[in-house]
Amino acid sequence: MSLRTFTVLASTLTLLGAAAPALADVSLLNVSYDPTRELYQDFNTAFAKYWKAKTGEAVSVKQSHGGSGKQARAVIDGLEADVVTLALGYDVDALNTEAKLIPPNWQKRLPNNASPYTSTIVFLVRKGNPKGIHDWNDLIKPGVDVVTPNPKTSGGARWNYLAAWGYALKQPGGNDAKARDFVKKVYQHVKVLDSGARGATVTFTQRGIGDVLLAWENEAYLSTKELGPDKFDIVTPSVSILAEPPVSVVDKVVDKHGTRKVAEAYLQYLYSPEGQELAAQNYYRPRDARIAAKYASQFSKVKLFTIDQVFGGWSKAQKTHFADGGVFDQIQAR
Amino acid sequence: MSATVSNLYAQHDRAALLESRQATRENPWVKAGILVAALGFFAVFLLLPLAVVFVEALAKGWGTYLEALTEPDARSAIWLTLSAAAISVPLNLVFGVAAAWAITRFEFRGKQLLITLIDLPFSVSPVVAGLVYVLVFSNHGWFGPWLSEHDIKIIFAIPGIVLATVFVTVPFIARELIPLMQAQGREEEEAAVVLGARGWQVFWHVTLPNIRWALLYGVILSNARAMGEFGAVSVVSGHIRGETNTLPLHVEILYNEYNFAAAFAVARCWPCWRS
Numbered sequence: 091m092s093l094r095t096f097t098v099l100a101s102t103l104t105l106l107g108a109a110a111p112a113l114a115d116v117s118l119l120n121v122s123y124d125p126t127r128e129l130y131q132d133f134n135t136a137f138a139k140y141w142k143a144k145t146g147e148a149v150s151v152k153q154s155h156g157g158s159g160k161q162a163r164a165v166i167d168g169l170e171a172d173v174v175t176l177a178l179g180y181d182v183d184a185l186n187t188e189a190k191l192i193p194p195n196w197q198k199r200l201p202n203n204a205s206p207y208t209s210t211i212v213f214l215v216r217k218g219n220p221k222g223i224h225d226w227n228d229l230i231k232p233g234v235d236v237v238t239p240n241p242k243t244s245g246g247a248r249w250n251y252l253a254a255w256g257y258a259l260k261q262p263g264g265n266d267a268k269a270r271d272f273v274k275k276v277y278q279h280v281k282v283l284d285s286g287a288r289g290a291t292v293t294f295t296q297r298g299i300g301d302v303l304l305a306w307e308n309e310a311y312l313s314t315k316e317l318g319p320d321k322f323d324i325v326t327p328s329v330s331i332l333a334e335p336p337v338s339v340v341d342k343v344v345d346k347h348g349t350r351k352v353a354e355a356y357l358q359y360l361y362s363p364e365g366q367e368l369a370a371q372n373y374y375r376p377r378d379a380r381i382a383a384k385y386a387s388q389f390s391k392v393k394l395f396t397i398d399q400v401f402g403g404w405s406k407a408q409k410t411h412f413a414d415g416g417v418f419d420q421i422q423a424r
Numbered sequence: 425m426s427a428t429v430s431n432l433y434a435q436h437d438r439a440a441l442l443e444s445r446q447a448t449r450e451n452p453w454v455k456a457g458i459l460v461a462a463l464g465f466f467a468v469f470l471l472l473p474l475a476v477v478f479v480e481a482l483a484k485g486w487g488t489y490l491e492a493l494t495e496p497d498a499r500s501a502i503w504l505t506l507s508a509a510a511i512s513v514p515l516n517l518v519f520g521v522a523a524a525w526a527i528t529r530f531e532f533r534g535k536q537l538l539i540t541l542i543d544l545p546f547s548v549s550p551v552v553a554g555l556v557y558v559l560v561f562s563n564h565g566w567f568g569p570w571l572s573e574h575d576i577k578i579i580f581a582i583p584g585i586v587l588a589t590v591f592v593t594v595p596f597i598a599r600e601l602i603p604l605m606q607a608q609g610r611e612e613e614e615a616a617v618v619l620g621a622r623g624w625q626v627f628w629h630v631t632l633p634n635i636r637w638a639l640l641y642g643v644i645l646s647n648a649r650a651m652g653e654f655g656a657v658s659v660v661s662g663h664i665r666g667e668t669n670t671l672p673l674h675v676e677i678l679y680n681e682y683n684f685a686a687a688f689a690v691a692r693c694w695p696c697w698r699s
Contacts, residue, residue: 119664124680127681128681152664152665152666152667153664153665154662154663154664154665155663155677156663164580164662166563166564167558167562167563167564167565167579167580168561168562168563168568168572168577168579168580169580169662169664170577170580189563189564288680289680292679292680313682316682317682
């Protein structure tokens with residue numbers, strides 16, 4: 091490297107350093123799962139405005155996204171998240187069981203099982219639905235390729251799996267053995283197991299692999315909006331699962347950073363009419379009845395069951411289905 | 425890999441010589457076939473993807489292109505990537521020259537071990553390299569509790585990214601220098617010493633001029649890798665936007681956000697800094 095290029099490089103570095111964003115009074119780190127990027131981009135701006143008006147303090151919220159299980163792992167390993175907004179209760183629970191970062195009763199600290207918004211699992215198919223996919227049992231028709239992420243690492247994929255299982259259980263004469271058989275057949279139609287929901291969406295929409303993507307409802311709406319409604323159709327199955335992505339303050343981290351007050355306000359703001367409205371605009375089903383009514387036409391009607399009703403809660407479902415040697419491992423072994 | 429410039433010229437002369445003689449001249453069809461195969465390969469596997477990157481980057485016009493590069497998260501990613509390279513390349517430069525010098529000029533016990541250790545980052549998958557740092561520095565790792573008590577952040581922060589980058593780029597410079605220094609032998613340096621040169625004088629006036637092209641090539645390679653590393657950095661980064669996202673991670677995020685033009689714009693700008 092000549093002296094001149096070195097000078098140029100050094101001055102570029104200095105310029106970029108000077109251009110780095112000014113520090114806010116407080117900053118929070120929200121560690122979240124894959125499809126919430128757009129939601130929290132909008133929400134963080136709204137919250138910063140609200141908090142500035144209320145307290146005069148400038149708050150900047152940093153975001154980190156990835157597969158839900160992977161993100162929980164990173165927080166346990168030391169990623170200093172002030173709040174976590176993950177895809178399922180089990181991953182937040184791990185912060186308690188694995189590292190004592192939060193108390194065991196975390197899910198009781200906020201309304202609605204600490205889930206400010208809900209979603210469900212739907213199908214995204216290619217325009218005109220060439221393979222005629224209308225319900226879960228169409229997934230196992232010959233010649234249908236299914237795209238879904240890996241339930242070991244992705245929260246959304248676990249909801250997909252449980253939704254398929256629940257569907258099979260609810261069919262006339264359905265039982266655990268039949269459900270297992272059905273889910274096994276579904277996974278025999280899966281060609282690619284991405285590690286996160288967004289990766290699976292890109293595989294389906296951009297790389298053009300597969301006939302049907304099992305997706306978060308919000309993810310399905312977002313990708314049709316972003317990539318053109320002329321390319322994909324959304325198919326809502328007859329029955330699906332009520333997915334409740336929970337949120338929590340990470341007690342150990344906020345106490346260390348001294349950010350408990352603003353972190354708690356951040357999560358409570360998700361339940362406010364403004365927060366609920368933003369959730370609905372990003373295609374999450376709001377909890378607030380008034381906002382839900384306003385956006386009712388946006389979501390199709392579908393019979394929803396909860397994980398508590400069918401599987402007896404997350405820790406049980408996790409242990410039976412997704413733990414090492416669990417049902418998912420057994421049906422994957424061929 | 426360490427074809428030095430003079431070496432290439434020698435090969436060129438030799439090829440011209442072989443061509444000029446009837447007996448050693450290759451059948452023109454074979455020659456044309458090999459040329460077409462080689463150039464075709466480069467066109468399809470190197471030039472075409474590059475062309476796609478350029479086309480996609482400008483797909484939504486210059487405005488979007490510039491916006492993608494000046495937006496705060498992109499600036500922070502550029503800054504972080506440049507700093508990681510600015511720290512790890514000089515470190516590797518010092519280490520690589522020292523290691524190559526030691527290996528080619530001295531006999532000592534454990535020399536084979538040192539050579540193997542230099543190659544280690546090549547043989548370990550980058551993801552594993554990242555995980556090693558997580559195991560050592562995470563809250564449940566060896567030093568995690570102590571670090572956390574003293575409020576020192578290594579992984580999921582900039583030091584972790586620099587460590588991972590240094591790890592994956594360690595071999596480049598030493599690997600370029602060792603074969604060259606072995607081939608050159610130590611005669612010139614011995615002569616310098618006999619003529620009264622001191623240690624540093626020998627290094628500046630004899631060794632360095634001899635190895636400068638290989639050294640430069642090693643720096644370029646290790647810089648390119650430092651800026652391009654994805655796997656190891658992805659494991660230790662924590663993916664905090666505007667803070668611990670390097671350029672390759674930023675490109676992936678943009679791509680995953682359906683922001684294809686921006687992803688390719690950022691992807692396109694970074695070969696320019698590499699050279």
